[in-house]
Amino acid sequence: MTKSLPTDLAVIPDKGVDGAAARLTPERVARVIQILLAEEGGARLKVYTETCVHCGLCSEACHFYLSNDKDPRFAPAAKVKQTLDPMIRKNGRVSVDFMKKACEIAFTECNLCRRCVMYCPFGIDISYLMLFVRRICHRLGMVPQYIQDTAHSHSATLNQMWVKEDEWIDTLQWQEDEARDEIPDLRIPLEKQGADVMYSVIGPEPKFRAQLIYQAAVIMHAAGVDWTMPATPGWDNSDMCMYTGDSEMMARLKKVHFETAMRLKTKRIVMGECGHAFRSVYDVGNRHLGWKMPPLPMVHAIEFYYELFRDGKLSLAKKYDVPLTLHDPCNVVRGRGLHEMARFVIHKTCTTFIEMHPNREHNYCCGAGGGVINCGPPYAKKRVEGNRVKADQLAAAKAKGARVIIAPCHNCHGGLEDIVKYYELDMEIKFLGDIIYECIEKGEVDS
Amino acid sequence: MEHRQWDWDIGKKKIADFHQWRDLYKQVQEPVVSPDGETLAAVVEVEDMVFSVCENGKLWENTFDRIWYPRFGPNSRLAALVSTEAAWTVATADCPWEAVFDFVWDPRFSACGGHISAAAQNEGQYNAVTDGVAWNASYPSLSGLAMANDGTKTAAVVQTVPFNSGDIFQFQEGCYSAAVNGKPWEHNFLNLWELNFSPDGRSLAAEARTTLYDYTIVVDGMPWPASFESVWKPVFHPADGSVTAPVRKSGKWFLAKNGAIIWEKPFLQLWHHQYSRDGRCIAAIVAPAFGKWTVAVDSRPWSLHFSDLVTDLAISPDGNRVACVGCTDGRWAVAVDNRCWNDRFDMVWQPVFSPDSRHVAAKVEKQGRFFILVNGRPLKQTFSELWDPVFSPDSTRLMVRGIEDQNSGHYCRYVFQLSDLV
Numbered sequence: 001m002t003k004s005l006p007t008d009l010a011v012i013p014d015k016g017v018d019g020a021a022a023r024l025t026p027e028r029v030a031r032v033i034q035i036l037l038a039e040e041g042g043a044r045l046k047v048y049t050e051t052c053v054h055c056g057l058c059s060e061a062c063h064f065y066l067s068n069d070k071d072p073r074f075a076p077a078a079k080v081k082q083t084l085d086p087m088i089r090k091n092g093r094v095s096v097d098f099m100k101k102a103c104e105i106a107f108t109e110c111n112l113c114r115r116c117v118m119y120c121p122f123g124i125d126i127s128y129l130m131l132f133v134r135r136i137c138h139r140l141g142m143v144p145q146y147i148q149d150t151a152h153s154h155s156a157t158l159n160q161m162w163v164k165e166d167e168w169i170d171t172l173q174w175q176e177d178e179a180r181d182e183i184p185d186l187r188i189p190l191e192k193q194g195a196d197v198m199y200s201v202i203g204p205e206p207k208f209r210a211q212l213i214y215q216a217a218v219i220m221h222a223a224g225v226d227w228t229m230p231a232t233p234g235w236d237n238s239d240m241c242m243y244t245g246d247s248e249m250m251a252r253l254k255k256v257h258f259e260t261a262m263r264l265k266t267k268r269i270v271m272g273e274c275g276h277a278f279r280s281v282y283d284v285g286n287r288h289l290g291w292k293m294p295p296l297p298m299v300h301a302i303e304f305y306y307e308l309f310r311d312g313k314l315s316l317a318k319k320y321d322v323p324l325t326l327h328d329p330c331n332v333v334r335g336r337g338l339h340e341m342a343r344f345v346i347h348k349t350c351t352t353f354i355e356m357h358p359n360r361e362h363n364y365c366c367g368a369g370g371g372v373i374n375c376g377p378p379y380a381k382k383r384v385e386g387n388r389v390k391a392d393q394l395a396a397a398k399a400k401g402a403r404v405i406i407a408p409c410h411n412c413h414g415g416l417e418d419i420v421k422y423y424e425l426d427m428e429i430k431f432l433g434d435i436i437y438e439c440i441e442k443g444e445v446d447s
Numbered sequence: 448m449e450h451r452q453w454d455w456d457i458g459k460k461k462i463a464d465f466h467q468w469r470d471l472y473k474q475v476q477e478p479v480v481s482p483d484g485e486t487l488a489a490v491v492e493v494e495d496m497v498f499s500v501c502e503n504g505k506l507w508e509n510t511f512d513r514i515w516y517p518r519f520g521p522n523s524r525l526a527a528l529v530s531t532e533a534a535w536t537v538a539t540a541d542c543p544w545e546a547v548f549d550f551v552w553d554p555r556f557s558a559c560g561g562h563i564s565a566a567a568q569n570e571g572q573y574n575a576v577t578d579g580v581a582w583n584a585s586y587p588s589l590s591g592l593a594m595a596n597d598g599t600k601t602a603a604v605v606q607t608v609p610f611n612s613g614d615i616f617q618f619q620e621g622c623y624s625a626a627v628n629g630k631p632w633e634h635n636f637l638n639l640w641e642l643n644f645s646p647d648g649r650s651l652a653a654e655a656r657t658t659l660y661d662y663t664i665v666v667d668g669m670p671w672p673a674s675f676e677s678v679w680k681p682v683f684h685p686a687d688g689s690v691t692a693p694v695r696k697s698g699k700w701f702l703a704k705n706g707a708i709i710w711e712k713p714f715l716q717l718w719h720h721q722y723s724r725d726g727r728c729i730a731a732i733v734a735p736a737f738g739k740w741t742v743a744v745d746s747r748p749w750s751l752h753f754s755d756l757v758t759d760l761a762i763s764p765d766g767n768r769v770a771c772v773g774c775t776d777g778r779w780a781v782a783v784d785n786r787c788w789n790d791r792f793d794m795v796w797q798p799v800f801s802p803d804s805r806h807v808a809a810k811v812e813k814q815g816r817f818f819i820l821v822n823g824r825p826l827k828q829t830f831s832e833l834w835d836p837v838f839s840p841d842s843t844r845l846m847v848r849g850i851e852d853q854n855s856g857h858y859c860r861y862v863f864q865l866s867d868l869v
């Protein structure tokens with residue numbers, strides 16, 4: 001790895017970042033960094049930053065590095081070198097322009113995908129360090145506009161998409177009505193006390209993809225699951241505050257989510273196909289509150305579908321026969337090891353499965369994760385061009401016959417859709433739930 | 448009817464043949480039971496997409512396109528949210544309010560059950576409505592409805608300043624306030640949550656965020672003089688009007704009163720604090736260390752702890768005893784006064800103290816069957832559905848309300864002599 005990096009401070013214009021920069025002084029920047037290094041820069045930060053020997057072994061792990069023709073600026077360790085290292089070395093005395101660049105790197109040049117951890121001989125978690133930079137940015141009020149707006153929505157509505165309390169309930173009732181046209185005795189039981197399962201989703205589902213709630217209801221119905229959905233805030237398991245560095249708001253969101261399940265006395269929470277939300281409920285948010293693990297069992301949809309098929313709760317009317325491949329989402333595969341369960345479900349429901357390479361825990365990130373896609377249109381081109389290796393990987397799977405990509409994660413969907421479009425791959429992207437819904441015996445179907 | 452006027456005669460009353468309802472109606476939703484145990488009710492589908500409420504086998508005369516959230520008030524009067532041709536209202540005891548709304552939700556009962564409030568939306572404008580009468584003012588958004596005990600006041604977080612989508616800097620100026628009976632506080636905040644009225648209904652407290660990083664408690668629109676890294680729900684002292692809330696400082700949680708820390712001992716987590724009725728004692732759920740959950744009484748944590756969680760804190764009426772639900776390795780238990788009852792369960796509901804504070808009962812679940820524990824010992828009946836136990840006002844009897852899991856599947860109301868049970 002090169003020792004000195006280009007010091008180009010040009011940044012992409014962003015109302016959130018530029019607006020904050022206009023109000024900041026170098027003194028305030030220094031003070032905030034000093035406080036955070038002193039109060040929150042504990043042993044983990046110290047070990048990571050002091051252990052890195054700049055060997056560059058992590059570089060080949062990073063899709064940004066590979067996709068940008070191995071430009072050394074995009075190597076994982078280089079991201080630290082351009083952001084946190086100078087802040088530590090200069091005890092916070094960095095310029096506002098420096099912070100703008102650091103903000104762009106931390107928010108839009110790292111998906112916090114943790115692929116590089118596996119390649120580092122010391123297990124240094126670059127994503128942790130990039131999150132620390134984001135924490136500093138948050139405390140400076142310097143966060144890209146789109147994701148900050150999402151964080152505001154989380155704070156005001158306790159969901160990601162400004163969904164109002166009545167809109168949420170109305171959406172569930174609407175989906176129940178729609179589903180009853182197909183399956184007359186189907187219900188989406190709201191506020192049922194003591195059900196086995198509370199089903200939780202992310203904000204975009206009621207806003208843009210309400211049919212996923214419909215499909216989940218059909219799967220629950222067909223499998224005979226005793227389930228409920230809350231009619232109060234707390235239904236949204238997603239968490240962009242985890243990614244903006246607003247840990248306090250992240251904690252608040254996780255509290256209301258878990259306490260909603262506790263209030264309903266459900267035995268566990270099953271969540272839809274979302275990766276970042278899983279990271280928040282299973283690892284980061286719960287632990288910030290003092291829970292070592294999720295206080296109630298937290299089951300990702302992949303694991304839930306796996307259980308339903310393993311236990312014979314679902315039977316198939318047909319198998320899905322379009323050749324397909326699987327994109328392993330970082331947060332539930334590197335983060336939780338659900339890759340074999342996903343394959344189990346695919347083998348149950350599909351005729352022709354084609355592996356993409358690399359796969360499982362070595363899969364490349366979709367490029368959307370870590371809140372990068374949530375930073376919005378200003379960074380879209382950079383994001384998609386920063387993941388050319390993903391396009392190559394998909395194209396190779398396509399060359400072997402795959403026409404559909406299963407991506408059991410909302411962010412991955414968004415990221416892969418952009419990649420498929422930009423690189424003209426002409427592949428369809430589906431959730432596991434789409435396939436299951438299409439293939440199962442649905443019970444009493446209205447003719 | 449007052450509790451003491453309820454039927455406290457020892458014995459079992461068959462109230463309703465719930466299982467038979469399933470044969471009568473296309474769909475029978477989750478049943479609810481009145482506090483006095485005399486009525487079982489459920490939303491039922493009487494014809495295709497035509498719904499009514501069945502109370503003890505008798506249908507409401509009114510039918511609706513949709514009915515949901517049936518709940519009994521403290522006076523055992525049933526209310527539900529109902530809609531006809533997309534117009535929503537609240538129906539109490541088969542009588543819908545005259546006023547209708549584009550949507551109505553989150554109904555609340557006053558302490559005596561005489562008043563019902565709900566959040567309402569008409570043409571994208573929001574307010575609260577009590578007994579069919581809406582606030583004069585309405586707002587572009589409303590959340591977190593709260594009601595004073597006597598039902599004369601409602602409050603909610605409302606948006607007072609318009610901002611365009613993506614206008615993050617306007618949002619950061621503060622665009623929300625709390626409206627009490629429609630009238631907003633003078634100041635705006637970034638966020639307000641967990642509105643809570645004082646017991647006499649005169650004051651309202653809330654959690655507030657005043658900048659992206661500063662949290663405090665606001666009482667009647669006035670922030671505490673101190674700000675913190677975060678705060679949890681404020682609670683009024685039962686008598687003296689002071690307000691306490693958990694606050695986070697330097698990464699640790701403390702209990703603060705009117706802005707000043709009163710529990711000097713830091714906790715990794717501290718929430719859901721409660722006063723005893725006389726205000727003498729405060730108990731809270733705390734984590735003294737990571738993954739170690741217990742109860743603290745007047746800042747002193749129990750030695751007993753649970754690894755997964757502690758929830759459903761309850762203080763006895765005399766303020767001398769505290770109970771909670773705890774869970775370790777997925778196995779749920781009841782703990783009272785720093786001691787855990789023997790058995791472990793699949794789920795445990797909030798423990799209930801007798802009025803004389805001597806006895807504790809709780810609903811528990813094991814392998815799909817529900818039963819009642821009294822002072823740690825199980826009653827022998829098991830149920831397929833069960834509601835929280837209720838002690839008689841003189842603490843000599845216990846009412847159990849449940850649907851039997853054997854034979855008939857009847858909903859029954861039992862009254863036991865406590866001395867026979869303990």
Ligand code: SF4
Nearest residue numbers: 062110111113114116
């Ligand atoms: S994007 Fe992934 S591989 Fe690249 S630096 Fe970030 S965590 Fe490491």
Ligand code: SF4
Nearest residue numbers: 052055056058077120
């Ligand atoms: S592999 Fe590890 S030690 Fe080597 S440069 Fe990357 S982070 Fe540093």
